[in-house]
Amino acid sequence: MEESNRKEERIRGEVLFKGRMLRLERDAVRLPNGLETSREVIRHPGAVAIIALQDQQVLMVRQYRYAIAQETLEIPAGKLDPNETPEACAQRELREETGYRGTLEHISTFYTTPGFTDEVMHLFSARDLVWDPLAPDDDEFIGVEKIPWDEAVQKAQRSEFNDAKTILGILLVQGRIG
Structure with a gap:
């Protein structure tokens, strides 16, 4: 058809x-x-997600997700503000959620769930990380964890993360560096 x-x-x-x-x-x-x-x-206004790499490790955030009533371990991510470019949003979210800024590379743009939302996600990788924190949002309570890159790839391949953008992001970046 x-x-x-x-x-x-x-x-x-x-x-x-x-x-x-x-x-x-x-x-x-x-x-x-x-x-x-x-x-x-x-x-939805759109969002970004970032694979932040430092010393063969990926920075991840642990946070409680009310919609699923559990904590998740995810890559940093966040919603675009009005008139904000995806790159500016990625840099802001990276600084708010992990305390680092870095050199960004666009990896992919995709619809998260086109069956019922128009949300588009812009995926970036970040390298050359430098400590440059921004204050977190008032409604976010986040813990930052560093996971060895090889372990993160294995977890993504074994579906041990329960967040789709995290799995996809890790596997897409692994395809570029692996």
Whole structure:
């Protein structure tokens, strides 16, 4: 089937919820076969994630994630502010979450969950890290851990991280340096 035959047309929409990080919309759409249905979409400003490498180790953050009611061990990440470039956001988030800044390289840009959100994630690697901390956000309680790079790759390959951006980021960077 050609792409034009799969496109869904927005007929009308409504905002169900607007918060500080996301907006939930419900749209009426016309399907390729002419039928009408609804789609619920979470609108998100976009985010960054950073593989920060120092002395054959990767800097990771441990934090409690309310949505899943557990702590996770993840790569540093955060939401884009209005009019902020992904690179500026990555540098800011790296400094806020780990205390370091570094030389950034763009690795990939991808949709996190295109079935229900338009969130796009910009993945960077960071090297040549220098201590240059920013104050963390008031609602973040983060612990920084250094994991040997080879161990992090093995954990990603064995699905021992429960965060998709962390697994993908490690494996994509490993593909560039491994």
